[in-house]
Amino acid sequence: MSVHTEKSLPRTSLKELGISARNVIGFLEYLKAHSIELHSLMLVRHGHVAVEGWWAPYGPDLPHMLFSLSKSFTSTAIGMAVQEGKLSVDDPVVSFFPEDAPKDISPNLAAMRIKHLLMMGTGHAVDTMGPLAEAKDGNWVKAFLALPVEHEPGTVFVYNTGATYILSAILQQVTGETLLQYLQPRLFEPLGIANPTWESCPRGINTGGFGLKVTTEDIAKFGQLYLQKGLWQGERLLDESWVDAATSKQISNGDGGDSDWAQGYGYQFWRCRHGIYRGDGAFGQFCIVLPEQEAVLAMTSGTNDLQGVLNGVWEHLLGAFSEANEGLADADAAAESELRQVLEGLYLEPPRILANSQREVEFGSDKRCVLEPNELEMESTGIIIHGDTAVLDIRDKRGEHRVELGRQAWRMGRTSLFGEEEQIAASFTWKSPDTLLLSIQRIETPFRISIEIEPLEEGIEIRHAVNVSFGEPASAPIRGHLQ
Template structure:
C-alpha cells in the first residue's frame, strides 16, 4: 500500500539514517513511519529546530503587546553597549557578532548566560551580516521570560502545545532557569508535523488563530541573505535566505532545522508538510530526498500496489528497523567469562543522559550467555548497566544515571568473531547510537566506543580492561 514516491523516499531515508517521518498533504496525514527502535510517539531531541518554536513564542509576545521586533535589546537586557542591536537582529542572526556567543555565555563565572551574551563582542553593525548564533536565540528566550514571568515551555503550553495536541515535552534550561531557546526542546515527530501544518495554514488551527498570520508570513520570509560569498554550491538549502529563526529552502519552501537531520519542511505551493527526525551526517542529502520524493513528486503517485484514496487513513509504514546484530561466530570457549575492570570510576557527571561528544568513561565490560542470547554488562561512572542482546532484535531497556534518571534505550549485540563482541546502545530519544566493540583475549579486553553521529568527534578513547578477580 506504499506509493512509488514514498517507497523512493524510504530507500534513500534508510541509507541516510532517517529515524522517523510524517507526511501531510492537504492537511491529511498521508504516510508516517519510524525505524525501530525509534517510535512516532517517543519525544526526540530537536537541537536547533527548537529555534522555530522560540520564534513563535516571540511572535505571541508581540501579539500580546509585550514587545516589538524593533525594540532595542538593551531595553530588555541592559548591561552592555550593543551598538543598536534590536530584537529583529536576534531573530535574523544579524546581531553584529562574528562568531557563536556560546563560549562567552558558558565562561561567565556566576553562570549568568545573559551577562555572557552581552559581553560577547559586537564587532559589526547589527543588521549587516548573517552569522549563525544560538546565543541570539537564548537572548530571545531570556527576553520572553523576563516579560512573561514564564519559561518558553510554560508560555507556549496553553497557547500552542495544548491546542495542537502535543504529547510530552521538555525544554532544557540554563543554570538560572531560563529556557535555552536555541536548543533543548523535545517533541514527538507527530507534534512536529502538526506545527508545520499550523504554519502552512498561516497560524490558524481549526477555528482558532493561534499565531498571527502576519507573524507567520514574516517569520518564514527571507528576511536576510545568507548565500555563501564564495559561490559554493554545497549545502544549497542553507543559502536561500533566513527569516525569524526559520530557513528558506529551494522549491519555494521553508523549514525548521536541527542538527543531524531534525526537520520540518513546509511547501505551501503543493500543500505539503514533511517532518523528519534523523541521525545523519549528510543533512543536505536528507533534504534532497524530501524534495525529490515527497515535495516534488507527481500529484498522483504511481502506486506499487493500490494508491490511497483521499479519504483513506494514513499509511503507517511497517517493518522499518535499524539493523540489529546477529552472531557471526561462537565465542571462544576458554575466554574469561566474568566482569572486567579498568581504571577506578571517576566522579559522576551531572547530566541526565550520555550526551553526544561526552567522552565515554568506561570502567569495565563483560558478556555472558543468557536464555535468549547474551547479557552484556557495561560498567561506567554511573554504575553497572545490564543489557539483553537477542540475535536479530532490538531490546527495549533503560540506562540509569547516577542521579537516578532512567533514560530509554534499546540494545542489540552479537559476536562478530570468536573473540569480538559488539554492543549497540541506541538512545531512542536522541539521534545517536553508541557502539562498543570489545576484543577479548586471555588477560582482558580492549573496548573501543564510537557514536553514529557527533558534533566534534565520534570516536572515544580506547579502554583496556583486565580480568577481574573471580568471586
C-alpha cells in the same frame, strides 16, 4: 501502529489526497541507496496524514531530540509575545538585562535588537554558544553580553545558537515564565502536544536554540499551524503577519545556488529552493512546509547528510502531488498497498557479524574490571553473557547502570547511563572472534553508541564510537584490569 485520538491529525488515503505512492516509494529507496538513516517520517496534505513510518525500534509515541528545530518553536513564542504586546522586535537586547550588561556598552551591542537575534544577524563573527556553555558562574546572559560584537547588527548572517538562548531569556524576563511554561497553553495544549520537555541552562532558563523533545506527529502539527498561517481548528494562535515575516527572507545567508543553506533566513526558519521553508536540526530533524503543495513533511533522523535528505525530497516528493483524485490511476492502488507494506516493515537493522565466538566463555561469570581514568568518567565495568542476553554493568560517579542487550537483535530497556533516564534498544554481536561489539540505540535521540570490548590477558580494552556527532575527535581506548 499509533493510536489516533481527537488530538491526532486525521488520516486519509494517498489517492484521496492526490499523492503518488510510487514517488514515496522512490524516496524511501533513495534513502536506502544513499545510506541515509531516517528514524521517522510523516507526510501531511490538506491537514491529513497520508504517509507515516517509523524505523523500528523508533516508534510513534517516542519523543525525539530536535536540536536546532527547537529554534522555530522559540521564534513562535516571541511572535506570541509580540501579539500580546509584551515586547517588540525593535526592542534593544541590552534593555532587558540592566544587571548583566557590561559597564561599557559598545555601539554595536547597543544597536542589537530582538529582530537581529531572530534573523541570526546579531553582528557576532562566530556562534556565541561555546562561551555561554563555558561560563563559570552559569550566567549565560552575562557571558553573551560580554562578547565583542564585530559587525553592525543586521548586516552579517552568522548561525548563532546563543542568540536563540537570549530570545528565551528575554521571554522569561518579560513574562516571568520559562519558554516551555509560556508555550504550554498557547501552543502545546491547543495542538495536542503532550509532555514536551526542554533543557535548561544552569539558571533555569530553557536553552531555546536546542533541547526540545516532542514526537514526529507534533512536528507535523507545528508545520501545519504555519501552513495554515497561524490558524488552528478555527482559532488564531499566531498572527498571519508574524508567520509571513518569520518564514520570509530577513537576511541573506549565501548566494543561493544548489544549497538549501544559502537561500535566505527568516526568524529562525530557513528558506529552501522551490518556494519552500523549513525548521531544521542537527542530524536530520526536519519540519518542511510546502505552501504551493499544501503539504508538510516531518522527519527525524540520525545522519550527517542533511542536504542529501533535502535533495531526495525535491527529487522524489515534489513531483508526488496532483490535485486530489485527479491523475492518479488504478495502478496507484497497487503502489499504495506496496507502500503500506514497506512502511510497516521499516526497521533499523542491529549489527549482525558473528553470532558466536569461543571467547564467550570468558564473559560467563561476574568478573569486574577496574578502568583506568577516562574521559567518560567510567570507574568499573562487567559484562555477562547468558544465552541470547548480555548484561553490561557500568559504574560511574553517578552510580550503577545496567543495560540488557539481545544477541544480534534489539532488546528494549531504559537507562540513565547518558544522563537523564531514557528509552534505549541494545544488541550485541561478535565483530571478530576476539572482539565483542555492543550497540546501544538511544531511541529518543539520533545517537547509536558502539562499544567494542576486547578481552586481554588480565583485563579488557574498550573502544567506543557514535554514529553522528558534531565532529568531536575520536575517544581514546579505555583499558581495564580485573579486580
